Amino acid sequence: MKQNGILRGRPTYLLVIALLTAAVLLSLAAAVTLGSVDISIGEVYRVILFKTFGLGDPAVYGTGAVSDIVWFVRLPRLVLAVGVGMCLSLAGVVMQAIVRNPLADPYVLGVSSGASLGASLAILTGVGTGLLGANAPGVLAFIGAFAVSVAVVALANLGGRANAVKLLLAGTALSSVCAAFSNFLLYLSASANAAQTLMRWTMGSLAGAEWPTNIPILVISLLGLLFFWSQFRTLNLMLLGDDTALTLGVDLHRRRLAYLLVASLLVGCAVYTAGLIGFVGLVIPHIVRILFGSDHKKIVPISALLGAIFLLWADVLCRVLIPGAELPIGVLTAMIGAPCFIWLMIRRKYGFGGGD
């Protein structure tokens, strides 16, 4: 009998986590030297050394074009890519467990439609722009994403306790409603400019990265990782279904709602800073399941780290692929992710991990 999935051994996964953590840091260090502007590796690191530890000549490394490009353009984007990649992969893993469907992604329960509606309101009708200025689309998208999650939970709980199927149905229904209203706003809007802004937003971009938002996102994504990692036992039981979990001492009902809200928070943060980036939260957890099986003790941390690395390099590709222009990251992740996904579907029996 062929043992499906490589790297299933127990100690191996800790080693993999250590290696992936190192890979995230190395990727950051390598990617920061790449970009459309030619800056030498030495200069890049001298700027970072100065900014973080105050070492070096302030006149050369504290101000000026080189310093700004490294410290205010390149590095924030990379750090944001790490945070958003972790948020989306974690949310993907958790959503797949919640709805017991390996096809689920972070947006499956209508979160993306809610976020789009929020962004549409801000961009097309100017709601909130007086108060929030340029942040309005992000903030409203966050609110939209979170509000839809809460509404999905409430709807799924009508007439008896929510279960995976009712959540999916409620998510699909609310998704349609939000999409309809977004399209309605788009149809009414006379401004071609606003429509284009909205389109760009739905394609996702890390260009808006800046330190004041980066740090909270990074902290939230790390807290999310620790939280879901600590819940591995319950996440595993979720795959067995409500009845079995109950006989093993866990009432999934409340856990599911709690996880859903935490996952929506992670997705909301990603949407707020980067718009809609598809496929990361679907393909990354999937690849990890194929390699490591279904045990969430392994796949929660590994997915998060792999998602971070993937999005970081995807963003680098976006910046360098077309000289003088920037590809929207959502477009790139879909271009890479969709063929990967089709390949996975053709290659394997559809399941929660390896095995055919």
Add this chain to the structure above:
Amino acid sequence: MEIRTDDLHAMLGGTEILHGIDFTAGDRSLVGVIGPNGSGKSTLLKCIYRVLKPSEGAVFVDGQPLSEYRVRDSAKKIAVLAQHNFYNFEFTVQDVVLMGRAPHKRALERDSAADFKIVHEAMERVGVASLRDRLFSTLSGGEQQRVLLARALAQQTPCLILDEPTNHLDIKYQLELLDLVRSLDRTVIAAIHDLNIAAMYCDTIFVMQSGHIVAAGAPRDVLTRSLIRSVYEVDADVFTDSDGLLRVLFYPQSLV
């Protein structure tokens, strides 16, 4: 440990399925629940293992109402082996059996050496230790059912409920399972389809019909020609064979 129900009523989809069930399983006894399809066997067991909430009446575990137990605590008292569905996941046999330790673990507690020892013993007991690193989904139906029994054993509960786990299994596995369960020295409550198996293994049998208990007692007292006629609507011969076992033989409808 003793499990008792007091005037238990239960609804499914707006219809009352159980109409006041008084049921008792004494300490370390093997209690069979028999009856035709739709008589409420599984519904009764589901109330006992908490998947279904009774609409009236209550289940008592060691004299205390089940609803007063936390879910985690009742999972330390009662383990369940049910008809299991296809699982769409990739856990190894050991991972699956290890889940039986879940009710004993606090939120952030890791699996200890003691847990792995219990898991190993449970796997040995049901003869799946050699399958430890195999993927659960690649096992045969009989092997999967034994792994799930190992998981129930790893739960280390004083009571085990068998909710028709053997229905689709070969007779060999059915006998193996019941032999093993009998040797456990625990309170066992089992829904059983096969009257011969019920007669061979049970200390006590409860007979259900249309959501009522119509007879209860030792197999020899309960399984009579007239009872089988009235409950199952078939004709049968009940006799003791040369080994002293109670046997039920059915006649084809055309002969009657």
